[in-house]
Amino acid sequence: MKTVLVTGAHGFIGRNLVASLNRREDIEVMKIDSKHSLQELEEYAIKADFIYHLAGINRPDNTEEFMTGNLDYTQHLLNILSSNGKKTPILLSSSIQAEMDNPYGNSKRAAEEAVFAYGRNEEIRTFVFRLPNVFGKWSKPNYNSVVATWCYNISRDIPIKVNDPEAEVKLVYIDDVVESFIHVMDNSDVTKTSDYLDISRSFNVKLKELEASLASFKASRRTLVLSDLKNDFERYLYSTYLSYLQEDDFGYNLEMKHDNRGWLAEFVKSEHSGQVFISRTKPGITRGNHWHHTKVEKFLVIEGEAIVKFRMIEGEEIFEYPVNGSSLRVIDIPPGYTHSITNTGNTDVITLFWANELFNPDKPDTYYLEV
Template sequence: MRTVLVTGANGFIGRNLVATISRREDIEVMRIDSKNSLEELEEYALKADFIYHLAGVNRPENTEDFMTGNLGSTQHLINILSSNQKKTPILLSSSIQAKQENPYGSSKRAAEEAVLAYGHNIGVNTFVYRLPNVFGKWSKPNYNSVVATWCYNISREIPIQVNNPEAEVELVYIDDVVESFIDTMDAADTSSISDYRDIPRSFIVKLKDIEASLVSFKSSRHTLVISDLKSDFERFLYSTYLSYMPEDDFGYDLEMKHDNRGWLAEFIKTEHSGQVFISRTKPGITRGNHWHHTKVEKFLVIEGEAVVKFRRIEDEKILEYPVNGLSLRVIDIPPGYTHSITNTGTIDVITLFWANELFNPDKPDTYYLEV
């Protein structure tokens, strides 16, 4: 069993790291945050086999607090270990701002130098990550993350400010950060030198593109058209956006089109992967009796009993496929076949449909013809 200390455990990166690493049966996690005493820090530091030093400050009330919060807290941790001849590997979460000549950057650079010096002097591996902008769940909005702030504001229809839409920002995703941190810990004993580390994957994105994606995520609840999420960045950004939604606004209603047959509702639309919709059909009722030149569909009955019928439009032979909600069977609807689905049971039939293209009322590609 390895004992791991995480300072700054209640911060953005700390919470995500602890949530992941705590699931491992070979790890015991000790957590330190601003509420813990110096005595608790010393106790935990001397027990630890590996230390993630994530604690720090980036928006203090006074400029001099940068050094106190970043270098001072780091030096205090190192003094505890050094005075007790503890050779404990340390991973320090720093910032690309350490390259800048400003109070925050100078304090982060000083903390880096202290950690690396400790590793060199006492003969133990230490690791420094100069992180760019990190995004993902649990970051604090309206603080120091543009993604967190925009996700929070846009989901609540609060205006955002974009000073330079063409400006680019380098982003790393929180899951990639956590994975890299854990990989470094696992290989700490076999690493040959103390060094600077980078997150293997980052994204260079224009501010205007981030804004456009977030606005589309917001509007998708009304248009039902969701981004195809073709890139990892889009998938990660969408997950991040949802994590900042108001907790009283997770749900939204779909428009149900009622008629004598039951009802039908569109669920999800995509520009390149078609759309999904759902229907309820009363006993004895038939839907369909039409065909398509190019559009194709999939039918899946999830409740009730039905029969799907096909007929090639120039033939008389009718094909029948019985389906029911107890034995899920997907039925493909080829082009050139008129088709229908009839509720043959005593209860309403619930059916999921997928079509490979969005419905276009100007070009519906749907032609009535009895099966």
């Protein structure tokens, strides 16, 4: 069992790191945050086999607190280890601001140098990550993250301010940060090409593109059209956006189109992956009796009993596929076959449908013809 200390454990990165460490049976996690005393820090530090030093100050009331919260706290932790003869590997979460000549950057760079000195003096492994902008769940809005702030505001219809839409920001995703942090703890053969380690990957995005993506996520509840989530950044950004929804705003209603057959509702659409919709059909009712030149569909009855029928548009032979909600069976609808689905049971039939393209009223590719 390895004992791991995480300082700044209740911050954005700390919470995500602790959540991952807690899943492991070979790790015991000790957490330190601003509520803990220096005595508790000493007690935990002496017990630790590995230390993630994430605590720091970036929004103080006065500039002097930068050095107090970043350098002095780090030096105190290192002094605890040295004075107790501990040779504990330590990972410091720093910032690309350490490259800048400003009070915050100077304090982070000084903390880095203190960690490097500890490593040389004690001949122990140290790891320093200069992080760019990190995004993901649990980041505090209106603080240091443009993604967190914009996700929070856009999800609540609060205006955002974009000073330079063409400006580009470098982002890393929180799960990649956590994965990289844990990797250096688990692997004694981590090689460093410089004093600083990088997160496994990063994303460069213009502010106008970031705003457009977040706005599309907001609009998707109304239009039902999801953005293209085929690349990792868009998927991670969408997950991040949803994490900022208000707790009384997780749900939204779909439009149900009622008629004598039952009802039908669109669920989700994608310009790249088509659309999904759902229907409720009364006993004895038939839907369909049409065919498509190119459009294809999938039918899945999840409740009730039905029969799906096909006929080649130029043929006479009818093919039948009985389906029911007790034995899920997906039926592919190829082009060139007129098709229908009929409720053959005594209860309503619930059916999921997928089509490979969005419905275009100007070019519906749907032609009535009875099976």
